[in-house]
Amino acid sequence: IDEEEVETLFMKMDANCDGTLDWEEYVSYNLLEYQEKSQMLEMLKEKPFPKEIKCIHTRHHDNIVRIIYSPHVHKRWTHMDYTNGKYATLSKDGIVTFWSLGLRYNRCHTVAVPNDRATQPWFVDMVSVYNVNMIAVASTDRDISFYDITAKKFVKRYVITGLENCVTTMDYWADLDGKKQSVMVWGDTAGNDYGIYFEIQRGSGLFGSLPTKQEMAKRISFAELLKGHFPNIKAFRLAGIHDDWVTKIAYIPELGCFLSCCQSSTTSLYLGDFLKKKSPSYFKVNKGLFAFDYCAKLNIIATGGMDYNVRIWNPYVNNKCILLLKGHTKPVVHIVLIGKKHQVLSIDKGKSIRVFDLKDQSCLQNLSGRIISLGPFPISTILFNPDLQHLVLATNKLGKIRLLESREEDERHAEILSHNKPVVQVLYNPSFKVVITACEESVVSVWDMETGEKSMQFVNAHTLMEDGVLTPLEITAMAFDPPMRRLLTGARDGIIKVWNFNVGAVLQSFYASERAMVTGIICTARKFYVTGWFRFINVFVDGEGADSCKRWPKKHEEDILCMAYFHPTLLATGAYDGTINVWLRETGHVVCKLNAHESDKANPDGTYSYGENQETQTPSYQPKSDSEYRLDSADSIISLEDIDDKDGEEELCNIMNIEDKSYEHPLLGALNPQSPDLDKIPKKLYSRQDYDSLTKNYEASIESMIFLEKRNHLDKDTAVLVSSGAEGWVRFWSVAHEGGLLGQFNAGHQPGCSVNCMVTDIDNNYLITADTMGVVKVWDIMNYCIRLRVPDGTSYARFKKLTKRFPYLRIFAISAANPEMTLKEPLCLNSFRAHTKAINRLEFINDRQLIITTSSDCAIRLWTICGKYIGTFGERWKQLPKTIKAAAIQRTVPKDLRRCGSARTMRVLNGG
Numbered sequence: 054i055d056e057e058e059v060e061t062l063f064m065k066m067d068a069n070c071d072g073t074l075d076w077e078e079y080v081s082y083n084l085l086e087y088q089e090k091s092q093m094l095e096m097l098k099e100k101p102f103p104k105e106i107k108c109i110h111t112r113h114h115d116n117i118v119r120i121i122y123s124p125h126v127h128k129r130w131t132h133m134d135y136t137n138g139k140y141a142t143l144s145k146d147g148i149v150t151f152w153s154l155g156l157r158y159n160r161c162h163t164v165a166v167p168n169d170r171a172t173q174p175w176f177v178d179m180v181s182v183y184n185v186n187m188i189a190v191a192s193t194d195r196d197i198s199f200y201d202i203t204a205k206k207f208v209k210r211y212v213i214t215g216l217e218n219c220v221t222t223m224d225y226w227a228d229l230d231g232k233k234q235s236v237m238v239w240g241d242t243a244g245n246d247y248g249i250y251f252e253i254q255r256g257s258g259l260f261g262s263l264p265t266k267q268e269m270a271k272r273i274s275f276a277e278l279l280k281g282h283f284p285n286i287k288a289f290r291l292a293g294i295h296d297d298w299v300t301k302i303a304y305i306p307e308l309g310c311f312l313s314c315c316q317s318s319t320t321s322l323y324l325g326d327f328l329k330k331k332s333p334s335y336f337k338v339n340k341g342l343f344a345f346d347y348c349a350k351l352n353i354i355a356t357g358g359m360d361y362n363v364r365i366w367n368p369y370v371n372n373k374c375i376l377l378l379k380g381h382t383k384p385v386v387h388i389v390l391i392g393k394k395h396q397v398l399s400i401d402k403g404k405s406i407r408v409f410d411l412k413d414q415s416c417l418q419n420l421s422g423r424i425i426s427l428g429p430f431p432i433s434t435i436l437f438n439p440d441l442q443h444l445v446l447a448t449n450k451l452g453k454i455r456l457l458e459s460r461e462e463d464e465r466h467a468e469i470l471s472h473n474k475p476v477v478q479v480l481y482n483p484s485f486k487v488v489i490t491a492c493e494e495s496v497v498s499v500w501d502m503e504t505g506e507k508s509m510q511f512v513n514a515h516t517l518m519e520d521g522v523l524t525p526l527e528i529t530a531m532a533f534d535p536p537m538r539r540l541l542t543g544a545r546d547g548i549i550k551v552w553n554f555n556v557g558a559v560l561q562s563f564y565a566s567e568r569a570m571v572t573g574i575i576c577t578a579r580k581f582y583v584t585g586w587f588r589f590i591n592v593f594v595d596g597e598g599a600d601s602c603k604r605w606p607k608k609h610e611e612d613i614l615c616m617a618y619f620h621p622t623l624l625a626t627g628a629y630d631g632t633i634n635v636w637l638r639e640t641g642h643v644v645c646k647l648n649a650h651e652s653d654k655a656n657p658d659g660t661y662s663y664g665e666n667q668e669t670q671t672p673s674y675q676p677k678s679d680s681e682y683r684l685d686s687a688d689s690i691i692s693l694e695d696i697d698d699k700d701g702e703e704e705l706c707n708i709m710n711i712e713d714k715s716y717e718h719p720l721l722g723a724l725n726p727q728s729p730d731l732d733k734i735p736k737k738l739y740s741r742q743d744y745d746s747l748t749k750n751y752e753a754s755i756e757s758m759i760f761l762e763k764r765n766h767l768d769k770d771t772a773v774l775v776s777s778g779a780e781g782w783v784r785f786w787s788v789a790h791e792g793g794l795l796g797q798f799n800a801g802h803q804p805g806c807s808v809n810c811m812v813t814d815i816d817n818n819y820l821i822t823a824d825t826m827g828v829v830k831v832w833d834i835m836n837y838c839i840r841l842r843v844p845d846g847t848s849y850a851r852f853k854k855l856t857k858r859f860p861y862l863r864i865f866a867i868s869a870a871n872p873e874m875t876l877k878e879p880l881c882l883n884s885f886r887a888h889t890k891a892i893n894r895l896e897f898i899n900d901r902q903l904i905i906t907t908s909s910d911c912a913i914r915l916w917t918i919c920g921k922y923i924g925t926f927g928e929r930w931k932q933l934p935k936t937i938k939a940a941a942i943q944r945t946v947p948k949d950l951r952r953c954g955s956a957r958t959m960r961v962l963n964g965g
Contacts, residue, residue: 061485064538065555085556089511100418101396101408102444106425109156113144117447120436123151123181123188123202131230135440141188142447143179149188149200149207154441162207164190164198177220184227184235185259191220191239198270199259209270211260216275218243224311226304238311240299244320245292246313248304248327249278252285260286289327295320300343307349308368314356316341322356324368334371338364343386350392351411355399357385363399363409378409380416389437389444398444404432406444468948469912471927472496476907478528479894484537488896488905488926489554490913491542495525499554500926502898503933505915507926511557515544530585532574534595541581543571549583549593563599565591573616575624577638584626586612590636605641608634617758617774619766623788625774627755633776635788647774647786647793650753654793754779757810761817764839772796772838775820777808783822785838795838798878802828812897812904819882819918821904823895827888829906831859831918833880852880858939859883859919860964885920885961888912889949901937914947920961922946939964 066074066082111117124138139159140152147164166173174192182189186203187210197220199211218241227235235251251259260273260283278288295315302313310331314322321341325333340359347354347368353375354366363385365376383403390397395411404427406420428448436445472492480489487508488500495516499509515526530543540554547569551561565571566587575582581593588609594601611629618624623644624636633647757777760766766773769792772785781801786794800808806824813820813834820832833855856862861883888908896905903923904916913926921942924930934941946954946962954962 064484067538082556085553085558086509089509089557101391101394101398101442102406102418102420106427107156108426109152111142111150111158112161113142113146113148113150115144115146115148116433117142117144118177119143119179119434120445120447121179121181121188122436122438124183126183126186126229133229135438140436140445141179141181143176143190145175145177146173147176147190147192149179149190151202154438154443156445160205164192164200165209178223178239180223180225180237182225182227182235182237182259184229185253187259189223189225189237191223193219195219197223197239210258212270212272213275213278214272216241218245221298222300222302224303226306228306236304236306238302238304238313240295240302240313240315242298243292244295244297244299244315244317245290246294246299246302246311246323246325247275247291248289248311250287250289250327291325291327294323294325297341300341301345303345303347305347305349307352308347312345312347312354314342314345316343316359321358322354322366324371336366336371343384344388346388346390346397348390348392351390351395353390355388355390355397357381357388357399357401359384361385361401363388363397363407365397365411376411376414378414378416380407380409380419381405387432387435389435391437391439393439398437400432400435400446402431404448469925469928471500471913471925472498472911475890475893475909475911476913477893478531478542479896479905479907479913480531480533480540481896481898481905482533482537483898483900485555488913489531489540490907490926491528491531492911493527495528495544497528497540497542497552497554497557500913505924505926505928505930509555509557511552514542514550514552515546515548517546530571530574532576534576535578541574541576543574543583543585545570547571547585547587549574549581561596561598563593563602570612572612572614573626575616575618577618577621582616582618582624582638584613584616588613588628590616590624590626590641592641603641605636608643608646614755615758617760619760619762619773623760623766625758625760625788627758627776629754631753631755631778633755633758633774633786635774645788645792647788648753649782649784649794649797652793654791756807759811759813761813761834763815763817768840770795770840775811775813777811777822779807781806781808781824783808783811783820787838796877800824800830800832802826802830802884807891809891809893810895812895814897814902815899820879821895821897821918823887823892823906825891827886827890827892827908827910829883829885829887829892829895829904829916829920830881831883833882837879855882861885861920861961883918883920883961884957886950886954886958887914887916889953901933901935903937910949912947917942919964921964922962 063074066078121141122135122138123141124134142150147166148161149164150161151159153159164176174194176190176192178191180189182199187199187201189197189199191197195216195218197213198209201208201210220239220241223239225237233253235253236248238246238248240246253259260271278286279290294313296317296319297315299313299315302311304311310324310326312322312324318339318341319337320335321338322336322345323333338356338358342356342358345354345356352368354368356364356366361381361384363378364374366374381399381401383401385399385401387400388397397409397411400406404422407416408418410417430448432446432448434447474492474494476490476492478491482489486502488502489497491497495514496510496512497514498507501508513525515528516523517526526544526546528542529545532541539560540552541549542552543549547564547566549563549565549571550559552558553560565583565585569585569587571583571585573584579595581595583591583593589607590605592603609626609628609632613626613628615627616624622638624638625633627633631648631650635644636642637644755776755778759775761773761775764771764773767789769787769789772787772795774786774788775783776786777783781799782797783800784794785796800822801824803826806826808822808824811820811822818835820834822830859882887906888910890909892906892908894907902918904918905913906916907913915923917937917939919939921939922945923942925947944963950958
């Protein structure tokens with residue numbers, strides 16, 4: 054461990070920031086960290102099944118007694134393939150329905166029963182005799198019928214008659230490698246076990262040749278089978294194996310034995326061999342068993358019974374189970390071993406589905422009827438497809454099948470998610486080199502910046518009790534205190550919490566307002582400034598609680614949506630109606646009031662120069678005549694190849710050193726239905742009515758604000774405040790006397806896009822914006838709306854350097870022929886799509902020139918400023934070097950952007 058890591062660890066433990074560490078702080082830190090990390094690791098465990106369930110209505114009119122998988126056997130197969138076949142269901146009234154693997158209805162048949170019978174039999178079980186493309190059905194008539202299902206047929210071929218008792222359960226296995234041997238086993242109501250070994254010859258059926266009349270079924274007496282009257286067939290009967298009905302039986306080819314169980318304490322589970330080659334053994338469980346399963350990969354047996362417990366057994370040790378899993382509150386009636394994942398799935402009579410991890414003996418997931426809709430009736434039968442990870446459930450008398458589909462996906466198509474819900478906040482802490490994010494589910498996560506792994510997580514950061522249910526609240530604002538040791542979070546109920554984010558402990562909590570959303574938090578050395586939908590600013594003294602709260606005068610008529618801080622004197626608040634108030638931090642007085650939709654000048658007293666009867670103008674609109682307005686498209690494009698050293702400086706100066714004039718609304722082309730996009734807007738005249746209808750539909754709300762702290766805020770010709778809003782406009786303001794709106798441009802990727810968030814670098818050379826389309830843009834603002842400009846020669850040299858850094862400048866052309874189109878727009882250095890949904894927050898890491906984006910698609914991604922994708926938080930990447938070079942980063946594109954990213958985005962992400 055190096056000195057820097059020791060210092061970081063000391064800062065984590067020194068929660069009160071007094072520069073000392075005592076024993077109490079040390080013990081508290083370790084205890085709290087262990088608790089939160091343990092909870093985090095528990096939550097991070099993969100949930101095998103989602104909470105969504107697919108319900109399918111069937112044509113069954115009675116209980117579904119069995120679901121089977123019938124594979125389409127190929128002659129080259131050596132093992133069972135669960136991705137090439139169909140499902141079949143059997144109901145108690147004898148209806149057999151076939152389904153696709155996606156549970157789409159295929160066809161339906163009825164098992165033939167003579168109509169002259171006084172009572173109809175019940176059908177109790179069904180198995181797939183897949184090597185000869187048949188199914189076998191058992192009924193209360195004490196027989197087993199075999200039906201040919203080749204080519205959508207359903208024809209009875211054989212019937213085994215003369216059984217002493219009613220069959221209760223069956224199983225079938227065929228050797229697909231040798232293609233000859235197969236075994237059929239069943240149990241009955243008297244506790245007897247039966248088995249038939251088939252040696253199938255080429256060209257013959259299970260029981261030899263069929264009768265000449267195809268409509269006739271060949272009847273075979275089981276007594277004749279026991280006597281060996283049929284060649285290549287051996288039948289066996291083991292009487293009195295169990296003291297009760299046989300509830301399940303299965304042939305285990307890996308052991309050369311079969312397993313059967315019943316609800317008896319003395320003969321609960323039997324492991325034996327019909328050929329008497331191996332010694333039989335009993336596994337005893339109090340009150341018996343309902344179900345079991347065997348896993349050849351792990352060589353274990355899982356059982357479930359009346360005592361609510363799931364037991365794991367070694368097949369060779371029958372006196373004691375090797376594992377006991379508790380959690381069910383009713384008898385366990387179905388059980389499945391998932392060997393590939395070292396998991397066991399169990400279902401009880403209360404329709405509670407539990408998935409246990411065999412490695413750490415913990416319950417990974419519990420799906421009950423309260424979470425998923427399973428109907429009012431018990432689960433009668435299940436089938437688990439190990440290849441597709443499907444769990445098919447038959448749940449009630451009305452004949453409904455429900456499908457639970459596992460989360461397991463092909464790695465080529467799996468999306469990496471950082472949170473389970475949309476990510477709404479992000480902060481970077483340079484002291485600890487961690488990224489802190491929050492999602493709509495009120496989960497705060499701490500990520501290691503160097504590797505992308507989650508190091509800490511605390512859930513239910515903000516909650517609200519509604520109708521007796523604790524509901525997590527969305528975190529709507531976050532900020533660090535000046536030493537970067539504590540985290541402040543605000544929620545939509547008006548509560549502010551102060552956290553030690555290294556251990557997830559709440560240090561302080563106070564109300565800003567009753568049931569009103571907090572949208573802005575600013576922290577200074579001794580005070581917290583909080584604002585939100587309550588339309589005023591609350592000032593709290595650090596460490597003194599809510600009693601020290603001081604409320605500034607209400608100066609906004611609409612909800613406040615954002616707040617910015619200019620160290621050490623100014624605060625700015627932006628509201629839903631487009632009004633920006635700039636405050637003196639120490640006194641709480643408004644310095645000036647700004648609103649682009651009412652005036653382009655700063656007004657110190659809160660009133661505007663327009664008279665009551667004077668028509669309001671938008672500063673972005675400059676009339677060309679009294680009745681009509683023209684929007685010209687660019688007539689020519691200048692590319693880098695066209696700029697030579699002789700006149701290059703002059704050309705670039707025309708592009709980069711822009712005059713202080715306004716330009717027309719860039720979305721006027723949206724009025725023209727023939728206009729394909731903003732880059733190709735045809736020349737057309739628009740009436741004043743059309744223009745007003747468009748601008749009135751645009752929202753004026755201020756979504757984001759930042760201060761450019763490297764600039765002189767006392768200069769009226771220098772913009773220090775940048776605002777963005779729902780209409781896509783980015784505006785630069787001077788807050789000095791006689792200042793106001795100095796420049797504006799539209800940064801939205803498409804008409805109607807909102808620019809939700811902005812960040813700038815420490816030197817205020819770049820402005821990075823992100824919109825609701827998921828597009829990130831990087832703008833060069835070094836010479837934008839500032840009095841002291843870089844000389845022309847230096848500007849040209851800087852532009853040449855930027856073209857080497859940003860592939861976007863090398864690839865895409867610059868519009869320069871029409872000055873009004875670029876009149877107040879800075880040079881766009883980069884533009885690429887980072888997410889498929891809206892980007893909610895941005896963060897810029899100055900020392901490494903990296904961008905962090907958070908989105909409604911639940912992903913947090915890391916990019917270089919030139920557009921190279923590094924990774925998504927939640928996946929581990931290689932340790933980041935201290936100096937990151939774009940050329941050294943491997944070219945990768947997120948999987949979702951590969952499907953929907955434009956050609957421009959792809960070229961930027963691939964470095965040109």
